[in-house]
Amino acid sequence: MMKNLEISRVVQTRYGSFAEAAGRAATSCCSKPPTSSCCAPRQALYDESELALVPELARNLSRGCGNPTHFAKLQPGEVVVDFGCGGGTDLILAAHKVGERGKVIGIDFAQQMIEQAKEAVAQAGLHDEMIELRHASLDNTALANACADVLISNCVINLCPDKDAVYLEAFRILKPGGRLAISDILLTEPIAADLRNRFQSISAGCIGGAIPEDDYLRTLKNAGFVAVLIVSRHPLVGVELDDMARCPGEEYTPAPLSKDLDQVRGKVESVKFTAIKPS
Ligand SMILES: C[S@@+](CC[C@H](N)C(=O)[O-])C[C@H]1O[C@@H](n2cnc3c(N)ncnc32)[C@H](O)[C@@H]1O
Incomplete structure (x- = not known):
């Protein structure tokens, strides 16, 4: 079984390499035709008017499973933190909503991703x-x-082996009355430990790190969050599930066994929710 530090290092290295490659169009998965499973579903998360605000560099690096700025109800002047900002799509959309008087802070542990996000913001x-x-x-x-x-995050916390620590940190940095607007990958029910371990050791990715909804909600509650509201949920089927198992792309993450993928079909969901830090 992989240890937490090992999992984090694999995730960091994969997203770092992916960010680096995005600067070289020929190796970016989004240089493939738009029907590519790697790009099309994510681009569909945003509407045309949003995509028009986001440079191609950030769009190519986008690896979310939702659109948190859609339901975060961001107001002019607010301070927003994006946990795992990747190439910066949600940062840019948030900045347009909070305006000149507001501020957006993007955090990511892949240095190459931070560099690309800086370029995209410019x-x-x-x-x-x-x-x-x-x-x-x-x-x-x-x-x-x-x-x-406000703290937003898009398809990131599933990758974090210590979700308790991440939500305690989120709670600490939010103002009293502050809110979460999160899109993440969850399981509808527990999966067998050996199956979970295989996903974790092969792909160290979104499915290996996903936990059942009940456990996830307990983590939020233990950190101190209240009024958790599920905004929407979307079961991952077909190519979306395959894609998520190999995020950020097939060049970076080995394929899980197809019999393992079959066993999680119908049990993996993209869930969007909000929650509050009590005043
Ligand atoms: C699936 S991508 C999503 C990126 C972005 N939110 C989006 O919607 O495109 C996950 C991102 O989270 C970052 N990440 C994962 N675990 C992290 C951690 N523990 N600390 C900081 N960043 C992390 C990765 O480097 C990667 O950029």
């Missing part, structure tokens, strides 16, 4: 005072206590 014509990018792990962001109004 290409989007947004300045440094509006979007700050930090290279850090989500369980130890070094952000000040109670500095944020």
Whole structure:
């Protein structure tokens, strides 16, 4: 069984290599035709008016499973933190919503991803005072206590082996009354330990790290969050499930055994929810 540190290192290395390759169009999976399973479903998460605000670099790096700025109800002047910002799509959309008086802080532990997000933010014509990018792990962001109004995250916390630590950190940095708007991958029911271990050791990815919804909700509650509201849920079927098992792309993550994939079919969901840090 892989240890937490080992899992985090594999995830960090894979997303780092993926970010690096995005600078070289020929090896980016999104250089493939738009029907490619690797790109099309994610691009469909955003509408045309949103995509028009996001440079191609960030769009190519987008590996979310939802669109948190759609349901975060962001207001002008708010401070937003994006946990696992990747190439910056949600950062850019959030910055347009909070405006010049607001601020958006993106955190990612893949240095190459931070570099690409900085480039994407510059290409989007947004300045440094509006979007700050930090290279850090989500369980130890070094952000000040109670500095944020809203914390968004898109398809990231499933990858974190210590979800308790990540949600405690989220709770710490939110202001009293602050809120979460999260899109993540969860399981509808527990899966056998050996199956989970195989997903974890082969792909160290979104399915290996996904936990049952009940356990996930307990983690939120233990961290102190209240009023958890499931905004929507979407079962991953067909190519979406295969794609998620090999995130960020087939060049980076080995294929799980097809018999293992068959065993999780119908048990993996993309869930969008909000929750509150009590005042
Ligand atoms: C599936 S991608 C999603 C990126 C982005 N949110 C999006 O929607 O495109 C996951 C991102 O989370 C980052 N990540 C995963 N675990 C992390 C951790 N423990 N600390 C910081 N970043 C992490 C990865 O480096 C990667 O950029």
